[in-house]
Amino acid sequence: xxxxxxxxxxxxxxxxxxxxxxxxxxxxxxxxLSVASMLGLLALAVGAVARGGVEVTFAGDWGxxxxxxxxxxxxxxxVLDGLSRLFLLLVAVVGTASAIYALRYLAxxxxxxxxxxxxxxxxxxxxxxxxxxxxxxxYVFVEVASIASYGLVAYRTGGTEVEAAFKYLxxxxxxxxxxxxxxxxxxxxxxxxxxxxxxxxxxxxxxxPVALAFASGxxxxxxxxxxxxxxxxxxxxxxxxxxxxxISAMLSGLLIKTLGxxxxxxxxxxxxxxxxQVRLILTALGCLSMWGGVLLAQAQDDLKRILAFxxxxxxxxxxxxxxxxxxxGVAAALFHAVNHALFKSALFLSSGSLERVTGTRKLSExxxxxxxAPATSVGLVGACLSISGIPPFNGFWSKLLILIAxxxxxxxxxALLAAGAALMTLVTFVKVQRKAVFGALPARLAGARExxxxxxxxxxxxxxxxxxxxxxxxxxVDGVIGAAASAVRSPAGERPAAELYIESIHRSPSR
Amino acid sequence: MTFYALTLALLGVGLYGLLAKRNMLxxxxxxxILDYAVNLLLVAVGYRAGGxxxxxxxxxxxxxxxxxxxDPLPQALVLTSIVIGLGxxxxxxxxxxxxxxxxxxxxxxxxxxxxx
Numbered sequence: 001x002x003x004x005x006x007x008x009x010x011x012x013x014x015x016x017x018x019x020x021x022x023x024x025x026x027x028x029x030x031x032x033l034s035v036a037s038m039l040g041l042l043a044l045a046v047g048a049v050a051r052g053g054v055e056v057t058f059a060g061d062w063g064x065x066x067x068x069x070x071x072x073x074x075x076x077x078x079v080l081d082g083l084s085r086l087f088l089l090l091v092a093v094v095g096t097a098s099a100i101y102a103l104r105y106l107a108x109x110x111x112x113x114x115x116x117x118x119x120x121x122x123x124x125x126x127x128x129x130x131x132x133x134x135x136x137x138x139y140v141f142v143e144v145a146s147i148a149s150y151g152l153v154a155y156r157t158g159g160t161e162v163e164a165a166f167k168y169l170x171x172x173x174x175x176x177x178x179x180x181x182x183x184x185x186x187x188x189x190x191x192x193x194x195x196x197x198x199x200x201x202x203x204x205x206x207x208x209p210v211a212l213a214f215a216s217g218x219x220x221x222x223x224x225x226x227x228x229x230x231x232x233x234x235x236x237x238x239x240x241x242x243x244x245x246x247i248s249a250m251l252s253g254l255l256i257k258t259l260g261x262x263x264x265x266x267x268x269x270x271x272x273x274x275x276x277q278v279r280l281i282l283t284a285l286g287c288l289s290m291w292g293g294v295l296l297a298q299a300q301d302d303l304k305r306i307l308a309f310x311x312x313x314x315x316x317x318x319x320x321x322x323x324x325x326x327x328x329g330v331a332a333a334l335f336h337a338v339n340h341a342l343f344k345s346a347l348f349l350s351s352g353s354l355e356r357v358t359g360t361r362k363l364s365e366x367x368x369x370x371x372x373a374p375a376t377s378v379g380l381v382g383a384c385l386s387i388s389g390i391p392p393f394n395g396f397w398s399k400l401l402i403l404i405a406x407x408x409x410x411x412x413x414x415a416l417l418a419a420g421a422a423l424m425t426l427v428t429f430v431k432v433q434r435k436a437v438f439g440a441l442p443a444r445l446a447g448a449r450e451x452x453x454x455x456x457x458x459x460x461x462x463x464x465x466x467x468x469x470x471x472x473x474x475x476x477v478d479g480v481i482g483a484a485a486s487a488v489r490s491p492a493g494e495r496p497a498a499e500l501y502i503e504s505i506h507r508s509p510s511r
Numbered sequence: 512m513t514f515y516a517l518t519l520a521l522l523g524v525g526l527y528g529l530l531a532k533r534n535m536l537x538x539x540x541x542x543x544i545l546d547y548a549v550n551l552l553l554v555a556v557g558y559r560a561g562g563x564x565x566x567x568x569x570x571x572x573x574x575x576x577x578x579x580x581x582d583p584l585p586q587a588l589v590l591t592s593i594v595i596g597l598g599x600x601x602x603x604x605x606x607x608x609x610x611x612x613x614x615x616x617x618x619x620x621x622x623x624x625x626x627x
Contacts, residue, residue, distance in 0.1 A: 143595045
């Protein structure tokens with residue numbers, strides 16, 4: 001029944017290798033191959049969302065052998081629950097928008113087929129991480145996605161880009177090594193890698209408290225670096241702006257959430273358990289990121305760097321909501337993560353269009369492009385309104401939900417900090433709009449022209465999704481987002497909903 | 512116990528090379544040492560005193576095999592981890608080459624144009 005799960009990884013992987021094979025014969029077909037693979041994933045993800053429950057499959061199952069009083073499980077566990085569904089859908093939506101945008105954004109240069117190879121590998125890695133049912137598979141797919149992203153950041157191969165990629169690679173590999181060390185510690189203590197077995201063993205107290213604290217610390221360090229939470233953010237403001245616009249959108253919109261937020265939720269809410277210290281650390285990291293990101297963004301003139309610092313800041317909101325440990329906190333965090341993926345990818349794609357229209361990324365050299373490029377401008381303004389939290393756009397509702405979750409959890413000071421940071425965000429994006437879109441058109445830009453439709457339509461589609469998510473959010477929070485939150489926390493609070501996940505793996509027919 | 516302590520010391524050496532050295536090649540070496548320290552630890556975790564090579568022969572009783580051999584899983588994991596480490600290192604070395612061509616130096620401080 002769940003035998004289709006490997007397709008989520010196999011489809012982009014096959015598309016990626018196909019791009020490599022045809023790059024000498026039909027290099028112009030590679031962008032379309034990416035679009036086709038993303039549309040296929042979108043269909044698969046929508047199909048997966050329509051089905052409920054937890055689906056489990058063991059990919060590459062090469063038979064079971066009796067052992068002791070149980071059996072040996074062979075094969076790679078892939079598990080699809082509400083949380084994975086939400087993120088798979090998100091990857092497919094943002095991936096489709098970015099793939100369509102890349103059709104005309106990248107000129108038919110010699111490196112373009114390789115761009116699409118890495119693009120597909122990035123998506124395969126993220127999807128694999130979202131489905132992984134054991135810690136080591138999670139680690140492998142995190143590495144697949146990360147290594148693809150290092151290559152994509154260096155795509156332009158200029159000095160700045162390679163330097164940013166070098167920094168990103170060093171910090172990213174350090175984070176991955178920490179994660180692997182954490183996995184080693186847990187394996188040494190329990191003899192399990194499967195998330196369900198591991199969760200059961202940890203709940204039964206099989207891991208000594210010191211070892212558990214050490215492993216937790218390493219996981220926080222590793223996944224917080226992948227999320228770019230302050231003070232582990234140093235790579236992001238260099239790496240995200242250096243990548244081509246569609247990749248900036250993928251990295252800021254998806255990668256920091258699938259490898260960071262999703263992995264944190266999966267590892268801490270389902271496996272290790274959210275104790276007081278972890279909650280405190282997540283809240284502290286969140287507050288620091290929220291304010292640090294927004295303050296550092298004020299000093300920037302480069303549009304893409306402003307957006308990158310705001311990614312750090314917006315991830316802060318998600319982390320403080322996760323630090324609450326309640327169902328409402330998780331739901332608010334996931335809702336904000338979804339909204340951030342939609343508006344931040346729209347913003348990064350717009351920044352690419354604006355760069356095409358004006359020939360610069362510096363805000364001080366832009367201005368008045370509204371008449372010249374109306375569709376791009378409308379997209380940018382819509383996404384700006386979303387991130388600054390203007391109702392009825394989605395950013396307002398998810399920030400409000402986070403504030404409500406904080407107040408109901410008794411975190412008044414954090415709620416105050418979050419409201420203050422939201423105000424600062426509004427200030428930045430009012431400035432961005434005024435300088436980029438409105439005002440007088442510099443004489444230099446008198447001949448500026450609108451970008452092609454395949455570049456502004458994906459942005460407009462994402463902005464429409466932002467608006468829809470803002471208008472229909474009660475249904476969304478009841479539906480797919482609520483299902484995702486319920487997958488790791490039951491609304492009542494006490495009995496962890498993660499038990500369903502664990503039971504489903506244990507009862508899987510192939511086991 | 513001594514073995515674990517030495518592995519952790521190796522981990523420290525790698526971390527020091529990665530974070531404290533300004534020469535990019537030394538950073539790469541630090542990263543490789545760090546990587547291998549974790550791999551070594553992973554293999555050591557699966558070791559069992561007096562255990563044989565984990566190869567299950569046809570007809571062998573699985574329970575007897577499990578009692579008499581070292582844990583095969585960490586070895587499989589380490590193989591994967593080595594391949595991943597190799598990929599990352601190759602990419603890193605390629606980037607160092609490119610940066611050296613462009614700036615004519617391996618010192619990260621003398622080419623730092625990014626402000627993070």
